[in-house]
Amino acid sequence: MPGNPNEIKLVNNAMSNATRRKIMNFLLAGDKSTEEIEGEVGKTMLDFHLKLLQQASLIEIEEGTVRLSEYGKNFLKDKEEKGADKTADISQAKPIEITEVRQFLPCIADSSKFRVIANIAPPLGGTLKVLEPLFSRGKYSDKINALIIQKGEIITTIYGTGKVTMTMIKNEGEARESLENLKSTINNAIAKGVAPAPREKVRVEPMELYKYLPQTNCGKCGEQSCYTFAIKLMSDEASIDKCTPLKEKQYALNQEHLQVLTAYI
Numbered sequence: 001m002p003g004n005p006n007e008i009k010l011v012n013n014a015m016s017n018a019t020r021r022k023i024m025n026f027l028l029a030g031d032k033s034t035e036e037i038e039g040e041v042g043k044t045m046l047d048f049h050l051k052l053l054q055q056a057s058l059i060e061i062e063e064g065t066v067r068l069s070e071y072g073k074n075f076l077k078d079k080e081e082k083g084a085d086k087t088a089d090i091s092q093a094k095p096i097e098i099t100e101v102r103q104f105l106p107c108i109a110d111s112s113k114f115r116v117i118a119n120i121a122p123p124l125g126g127t128l129k130v131l132e133p134l135f136s137r138g139k140y141s142d143k144i145n146a147l148i149i150q151k152g153e154i155i156t157t158i159y160g161t162g163k164v165t166m167t168m169i170k171n172e173g174e175a176r177e178s179l180e181n182l183k184s185t186i187n188n189a190i191a192k193g194v195a196p197a198p199r200e201k202v203r204v205e206p207m208e209l210y211k212y213l214p215q216t217n218c219g220k221c222g223e224q225s226c227y228t229f230a231i232k233l234m235s236d237e238a239s240i241d242k243c244t245p246l247k248e249k250q251y252a253l254n255q256e257h258l259q260v261l262t263a264y265i
């Protein structure tokens with residue numbers, strides 16, 4: 001049964017994907033054949049998804065029959081109970097609207113990009129903290145009562161007061177599109193009345209990130225070696241999309257691992 005940090009990471013990685021969560025919930029109704037699972041979630045990468053769930057000890061597979069392990073059942077039960085607590089928190093929230101996009105200023109880091117200030121209403125206040133797990137690279141700061149979200153180059157900060165700032169924005173169109181995406185992600189969670197379970201806080205070491213990098217020291221990320229790049233990832237001075245070789249098919253699994261690991265930094 002998962003208990004140490006490495007095993008917990010396997011579980012978090014397995015449950016970080018919507019298809020795998022759907023498979024787990026489908027198995028709640030009872031044992032299923034792989035064909036039945038295929039009918040529910042589709043054929044794409046099904047073997048891969050099942051393998052990750054099995055590696056995490058969440059499911060057992062025997063002669064084409066897939067079932068939840070005891071740990072998998074307890075994991076879902078625990079998640080459901082935590083989810084019930086969070087429902088109370090989020091049920092207070094009302095859907096948000098973008099009420100104003102009021103300032104475009106050149107970014108300090110890159111003057112060809114813009115810093116945007118906008119407003120949402122009603123303000124989300126303390127609900128922001130509960131919404132943190134909606135965003136793979138989201139981090140709630142108690143100190144400034146704000147949720148900080150990184151997506152590619154863009155960093156969006158949503159304050160409890162309703163103010164929103166965005167950096168490294170190309171133009172007004174990109175600002176409005178990013179704000180609309182943000183609004184729809186948050187409003188979908190509010191409509192469901194259930195916030196995602198908080199992520200486990202797991203300590204990540206540079207060597208662990210290095211393990212999943214291509215280890216070719218090609219320099220395309222602008223660093224001299226993959227290990228230097230791993231250290232930059234740790235200090236949030238780089239993002240994994242700067243390692244373009246990772247986009248190659250052979251590194252698809254490595255990229256997925258890195259996305260999960262960097263979310264814990």
Ligand code: SF4
Binds near residue numbers: 214217221244246
């Ligand atoms: S681009 Fe990727 S493979 Fe190349 S040095 Fe940077 S991290 Fe390593």
